[in-house]
Amino acid sequence: MTCRLLAAALCCVAAYAQTPAPPTALLSPEVSADRRVTFRVRARTAEKVELSLEGNGRLPMTKSDGGVWTVTTAPLPPDIYGYTFSIDGTSFLDPASGEIKTNALGPNSMVLVPGSPAEPWEQTNVPHGTVHHHFTASRIAADQRDFFVYTPPGYQPSKRYPLLVLLHGMSDKADGWSTVGKANLIFDNLLAGGQIKPMIVVMPLGYGAPIHSLRTGLARDPAVWGKNAENFARTLLEEVLPEAERLYKVAQDRKHRAITGLSMGAGESLLVGLNHLDRFAYIGAFSGGGLNATAKPEERYPTLLSNKKDLPSLVYLACGSSDAAHAPMIKLGEWLKEKQIPSVWNSTPGAHTWLVWRRYLADYSKLLWK
Numbered sequence: 001m002t003c004r005l006l007a008a009a010l011c012c013v014a015a016y017a018q019t020p021a022p023p024t025a026l027l028s029p030e031v032s033a034d035r036r037v038t039f040r041v042r043a044r045t046a047e048k049v050e051l052s053l054e055g056n057g058r059l060p061m062t063k064s065d066g067g068v069w070t071v072t073t074a075p076l077p078p079d080i081y082g083y084t085f086s087i088d089g090t091s092f093l094d095p096a097s098g099e100i101k102t103n104a105l106g107p108n109s110m111v112l113v114p115g116s117p118a119e120p121w122e123q124t125n126v127p128h129g130t131v132h133h134h135f136t137a138s139r140i141a142a143d144q145r146d147f148f149v150y151t152p153p154g155y156q157p158s159k160r161y162p163l164l165v166l167l168h169g170m171s172d173k174a175d176g177w178s179t180v181g182k183a184n185l186i187f188d189n190l191l192a193g194g195q196i197k198p199m200i201v202v203m204p205l206g207y208g209a210p211i212h213s214l215r216t217g218l219a220r221d222p223a224v225w226g227k228n229a230e231n232f233a234r235t236l237l238e239e240v241l242p243e244a245e246r247l248y249k250v251a252q253d254r255k256h257r258a259i260t261g262l263s264m265g266a267g268e269s270l271l272v273g274l275n276h277l278d279r280f281a282y283i284g285a286f287s288g289g290g291l292n293a294t295a296k297p298e299e300r301y302p303t304l305l306s307n308k309k310d311l312p313s314l315v316y317l318a319c320g321s322s323d324a325a326h327a328p329m330i331k332l333g334e335w336l337k338e339k340q341i342p343s344v345w346n347s348t349p350g351a352h353t354w355l356v357w358r359r360y361l362a363d364y365s366k367l368l369w370k
Contacts, residue, residue: 290328
């Protein structure tokens with residue numbers, strides 16, 4: 001019996017010895033002191049692997065003898081970059097990294113290339129505010145949804161604070177601005193530098209229909225998206241803001257209330273803000289909401305022209321020069337100027353990416369409550 005057990009044990013040892021050793025863990029991404037970033041992924045049988053890097057297009061990767069594909073970028077400007085690997089035509093997140101750029105349709109991995117000194121969206125040794133996660137049922141959109149609220153460092157529940165409503169873009173989730181945009185860190189750092197005033201920021205889910213409609217193809221159905229902005233405005237004004245006002249002491253006067261957003265959220269910000277000037281004095285739009293050939297601003301923003309009492313304190317428009325939204329936003333800015341509506345136009349290099357939107361939020365925030 002002892003011999004049989006010994007033989008079985010020796011067989012197990014032999015089998016274990018023949019088992020291939022687990023692959024060595026990869027370091028990816030690796031950020032060097034000169035801001036070059038090296039990306040690595042193991043794909044032994046792949047024939048073609050590329051890196052898709054936000055703001056940089058597709059970069060070919062090179063295969064080593066061990067089946068590890070590698071690419072090192074040129075020095076990158078300080079920022080947070082989304083990226084994926086394309087392995088024989090299929091997109092993959094980086095299995096060696098836990099930093100995820102959330103999205104309802106296409107999540108990415110993320111890498112921070114730090115600045116010196118730190119950029120506003122980096123975590124630094126300053127007092128930090130709190131991001132609160134709330135859940136609610138929407139009667140208007142007929143779904144269960146969530147929203148986020150940022151309260152500043154030293155928040156006092158008995159004190160009334162200015163309100164900023166911050167809207168995400170198409171395919172983002174409600175956490176877009178806090179998870180990907182790092183809005184809370186931007187506010188923390190600007191507050192620590194005395195560049196902005198403390199405020200409460202409400203970040204809702206920006207759809208007037210259930211978010212699952214994005215995943216089932218209904219987002220391409222004009223019948224769905226024709227009512228999206230209209231229904232979203234109702235969810236914001238009739239459901240989310242009343243709940244936020246119940247939970248937090250936010251300013252009730254329009255002079256201390258602002259709304260802004262990016263892309264889809266930019267159009268929603270203009271639609272809600274310019275048609276509810278009794279509620280918002282500061283309106284912002286990043287990379288969206290401009291005027292195309294068929295747009296009739298008089299029909300889109302009737303309240304803006306009829307209400308001579310409550311004019312905006314500021315309409316802030318910003319867009320990257322290589323963004324398709326750039327020309328329509330210039331057209332909107334010209335129309336506002338013609339109607340003598342106070343506005344600021346910020347054109348910068350860049351495309352339709354978070355690489356410009358974080359900067360626009362920092363710039364816009366400094367202009368509030370003047």
